[in-house]
Amino acid sequence: MAFYNRENEIRRLSKALSSTQAKLVVLYGRRRCGKSTLIRQILPDDSFYFMAPQADEAIQRAHLANVVAGKIKGFDQVVYPDWESLFTNLQNSLTPYSSCVTLCLDEFPYLAKSSSSLPSILQKMMDQLKQRKFHLVLCGSSQQMMQGMVLDSTAPLYGRSNEILKILPLEAGWIMDSLNCNPVQAVEEYATWGGVPRYWELRKEYHTYEEAVKEAILDRLGILHEEPIRLFLDDMRESVQAYSILSVVGKGSHKLSEIAGRLNRPATHLARPLNRLIQLGYLTREIPFGESLKSSKRTLYKVADSFMNFFFSFVSPNLSRLELGLTEQVYENMAPKLNTFFAHEWENLCRRSVPMAPISGLSFGQAFRWWGPNINGEIMELDLVAESVDKQHLLVGECKWTDVIDSTPILQELSRKAQLLPALKNRSIIPALFVKSMRKETDNSFQLFTPEQVLARLKR
Incomplete structure (x- = not known):
C-alpha cells in the first residue's frame, strides 16, 4: 500500500533521529494506524528495529540480541541476565561509532508487561549515560500503557522524551487516492472504514463495496468482525464495559441518562469509562454551537470513529444472526439504511472541513x-x-x-x-x-x- 501523508510526523522524527545527541522518541496510537510503517519509513540503514514478541523477558532479550547481531557481530553470543547488561553491552559496542544510531523497540508495552522494571531501567540509563550512543524509539499500540509510561507525572520516563507523537487515523481526503474512487464513493467508503490505513488496504482486496462489507466485517470469520474487542483489549481494563457503552450509543442512546438507563448503572459510575473512551478517540461529546462543555446541559455522546460507528450501527445489533451465518440477510436489511448513515457521516466531514x-x-x-x-x-x-x-x-x-x-x-x-x-x-x-x-x-x-x-x- 502506498504511504500517505504523515509529512509532519516524518519531519519531526527525521530531525530528532539525525541529531548528534541521543534522543528519546515515543510513538503511540491506535492499532493499524501505520506506526510501524512510519518508523520503518524513516529509520536510517544502520538502525536496529525490534518488533517485541509477547514472550518471557529472557526470550525477548535473546530476540533483540539477534537483531543487534545483524550489525554488531557476536552480540548474540552473550546470555543477558537482565536488561541493564544488554543495554550496557550495546553502549560499549557502539563506542567506536562517530554518530548516534537508532534503536527502535516496537510494541514496547509487551516488553514492559514482561518486565515491569524496564521503564525505570531506561530512565536510569538515560540519566547516567550522558554520552549515550543510540537514539531510543519506543512505539506501541496500547495507548493506555504508552500514555501511562511517558505522560503520567509519576512514571519513570515522564519528562524525558524529546518527541511524543500520537499517530492518528488519516483524514478522509486521502481515501480517494488510496482506493482510486470518485468523491461520492470516497465519502461512503470513509463512512464505513474510517481513517485507519490497514482497513483501506483490506478494502482494496475486494472488487465491490458490498463484497468488502460482507466478507471483512459482517461475516463471523471476517478479519474485522471482532476488531472493536481487540482494540478495547489493548486499551481498556473493562473491555466488556467499553463495548457495552458503544453498543447503546450506536443504537441511539446519546444522553448520559439514556446510556445509564440502558446499561442499568448509575450515571455517576460512567464518568471514568466515558472519559477514557473519549481520550482514546472512540467517543465524542457533542454540544450545541455557543455552549461550553463544562456548563452545557445538552451534551450528547456520539461514536467518534467512523468504522466504530458503522460497526455499532450495523454489526453489533445483528451479532446473533451473523453468528448463524445469515450475512446476506443482514446486508439486505441494512442496505436501505446506508444512505441515512452516510448522510450523518457526511455532516461530520463537512463540519470537520470548515476550519x-x-x-x-x-x-x-x-x-x-x-x-x-x-x-x-x-x-x-x-x-x-x-x-x-x-x-x-x-x-x-x-x-x-x-x-x-x-x-x-x-x-x-x-x-x-x-x-x-x-x-x-x-x-x-x-x-x-x-x-x-x-x-x-x-x-x-x-x-x-x-x-x-x-x-x-x-x-x-
Whole structure:
C-alpha cells in the first residue's frame, strides 16, 4: 500500500533521529494506524528495529540480541541476565561509532508487561549515560500503557522524551487516492472504514463495496468482525464495559441518562469509562454551537470513529444472526439504511472541513451543530454553525447527502433559521450548502461545497 501523508510526523522524527545527541522518541496510537510503517519509513540503514514478541523477558532479550547481531557481530553470543547488561553491552559496542544510531523497540508495552522494571531501567540509563550512543524509539499500540509510561507525572520516563507523537487515523481526503474512487464513493467508503490505513488496504482486496462489507466485517470469520474487542483489549481494563457503552450509543442512546438507563448503572459510575473512551478517540461529546462543555446541559455522546460507528450501527445489533451465518440477510436489511448513515457521516466531514481553509476569504473556528429553542421558542436544528476568527461572521450551513436540483427553498429555510439563532448576536451570516451534487448554480449568494471540495479541504 502506498504511504500517505504523515509529512509532519516524518519531519519531526527525521530531525530528532539525525541529531548528534541521543534522543528519546515515543510513538503511540491506535492499532493499524501505520506506526510501524512510519518508523520503518524513516529509520536510517544502520538502525536496529525490534518488533517485541509477547514472550518471557529472557526470550525477548535473546530476540533483540539477534537483531543487534545483524550489525554488531557476536552480540548474540552473550546470555543477558537482565536488561541493564544488554543495554550496557550495546553502549560499549557502539563506542567506536562517530554518530548516534537508532534503536527502535516496537510494541514496547509487551516488553514492559514482561518486565515491569524496564521503564525505570531506561530512565536510569538515560540519566547516567550522558554520552549515550543510540537514539531510543519506543512505539506501541496500547495507548493506555504508552500514555501511562511517558505522560503520567509519576512514571519513570515522564519528562524525558524529546518527541511524543500520537499517530492518528488519516483524514478522509486521502481515501480517494488510496482506493482510486470518485468523491461520492470516497465519502461512503470513509463512512464505513474510517481513517485507519490497514482497513483501506483490506478494502482494496475486494472488487465491490458490498463484497468488502460482507466478507471483512459482517461475516463471523471476517478479519474485522471482532476488531472493536481487540482494540478495547489493548486499551481498556473493562473491555466488556467499553463495548457495552458503544453498543447503546450506536443504537441511539446519546444522553448520559439514556446510556445509564440502558446499561442499568448509575450515571455517576460512567464518568471514568466515558472519559477514557473519549481520550482514546472512540467517543465524542457533542454540544450545541455557543455552549461550553463544562456548563452545557445538552451534551450528547456520539461514536467518534467512523468504522466504530458503522460497526455499532450495523454489526453489533445483528451479532446473533451473523453468528448463524445469515450475512446476506443482514446486508439486505441494512442496505436501505446506508444512505441515512452516510448522510450523518457526511455532516461530520463537512463540519470537520470548515476550519481547514478559508471560506469566502475568512478563517473559521470549529464547526458545530445547533439544536434547541430559537428566539421565538420554537425547536430548531442547524447542521453546521461556525464563527469566524474575527468574530464578525457566522457560517451557517445545511448538509444534504442528496442530489439537489433547486437550492432556492433550501436557502430560504436556512436563512430563516439563521435569523432566529439565539447566538447570532449581530454577526453577519454566510450561508453554505454542502450537498452530494447540485445542478449548476448561477447564484453567488451562498457557498457551495460538494464531496470533491470537502475532501480536498481534508487532505492535510
